[in-house]
Amino acid sequence: MPVYRKHGKPEYTYDFKLRGHRFFGPTGTSNKRQAERILEKKRQETLSNLKKAASFTAEGPMTLEIAASRYWLEIGQHLANADDCYRAIGWLLSHFGKHVTLDRISDSMIAAMVARRRTDGVSNATVNRTSTVPLRGIMIRAKKTWKVPAFDVEWRRHLLKEPRERVREASQDEEKRLLDAMRDDYAPAVRFALLTGCRRMEIVDLKWSRVDFSGRTITIRGKGDKVRILPMTEVVRELLWTLKGGHPTAVFTYVARRTRTHLKLVRGTRYPITMEGFKTAWRRYRDKSGVENFRFHDTRHTAATRTLRTGNMKIVQRMLGHEDIATTAKYAHAMIEDMRLAMEAANHTGSHTGAEDGDAMALKNRKKSA
Structure with a gap:
């Protein structure tokens, strides 16, 4: 046409x-x-x-x-x-x-x-x-x-200086407030983003033909038509299973609230979510939730940061579809606290460098009093 x-x-x-x-x-x-x-x-x-x-x-x-x-x-x-x-x-x-x-x-x-x-x-x-x-x-x-x-x-x-991309992670309370405020038909898409780190375009584009329940994998088509395969966790599987039957091809859909003849929309019927519709719903219900300073791309940061705490940088790189691991390195902050705790544990295992014995403590006290 x-x-x-x-x-x-x-x-x-x-x-x-x-x-x-x-x-x-x-x-x-x-x-x-x-x-x-x-x-x-x-x-x-x-x-x-x-x-x-x-x-x-x-x-x-x-x-x-x-x-x-x-x-x-x-x-x-x-x-x-x-x-x-x-x-x-x-x-x-x-x-x-x-x-x-x-x-x-x-x-x-x-x-x-x-x-x-x-x-x-x-x-x-x-x-x-x-x-x-x-x-x-x-x-x-x-x-x-x-x-x-x-x-x-x-x-x-001539290239203007751009600020380094921030990494904003949603707290458990913020995640709950976002999902509670979101419209019922758009909430699954937002939850999927928080669980997988997928971009908005990847969510809008996801088709049932790329969801393999038996093999427990999801094929994502990302930037530049690059394809990556994500494993389907049990939580993601349960989420997607509830959406089966909503539409013959599109995974994530919305319910038309009123009939619009010129757009060929019928009230109460499900249609594939669109980029513009998803953006509008996100802005409206994100503001309603009261969660501040949180963009949709921050759902990707949230998923990556949480995964990094239990995995490693290479896993997060593959999950997000980054070609260069240097792009993934911005999430390294998530490992700092884990590193600190591990180092604390290592320094309290009874080693002479980690814990002072009685003689060393007494020597230190004598030097202080001299």
Whole structure:
């Protein structure tokens, strides 16, 4: 279907294929006829860009428009966050203009771009991920892969400093308050997150075909379509077993509270939870619980920290799906108290270094009184 509505969203999304590539994005309108006109305009623009890219040779400078189109075709559309990449490219073209060439995008221009993006009141991380990092990807690929002229940018000077990711663990009381406040149909998804450390997208995407009760495993499809297998603990098995029969394909579902004809929702019927619906429910009922300074990603921190106390770093790395164990190392704080207790136990086993005998104690007392 060339234009369609995503679940829970009033505006249409366009979606089409051209020369073996898929193109999609928001139309910005809830009117179907307008959406179809926007679709046709996008199709013509894309066709024009493809023709320009196909006719390009490495003998001269490349415009940002052509470079962005090639980057989208080769890299952007295949990313897990393709929608974000598409929006970032659109912002870059709007800021610099379509016809600026890569050899003219200098350090000075990039510094001005960063300053402009910061005026939007977003965080340093957002500035990096929505402007500097996408532009860096385009320009480096143009220079190293396509062998076209591009300014020699010192990217480290333009990346803003980001705070180190915190590790926030829910206490037992906070966990109870969160689950008690959560809507009954969304509570199982939140509990699953606390038990497994799965990301929100991984929970929304979980299908019954990837749940193996007999083998007691769950196949998770994570970032970049990377697959990992989690063992099914008894508690997780009981949780998932109660959800069987709710929906033929989706594990986690919600109950429609009212009929919405335009969204094809019928009151009392279960539907797969969506990212936007899950985000809304989380914010609303998290605030209702009274638990402060706790984000959904902190459920992942909670699961990892608790597992690390009884396991080891390698186990947590595999559970979370981290490629580099250095990423998992931020949870090492959970082992500090266990290390202290172990060292205390070792120092009180009767060794001369751990416990002073009577003669040593007497000597120390004499030195104090001298």
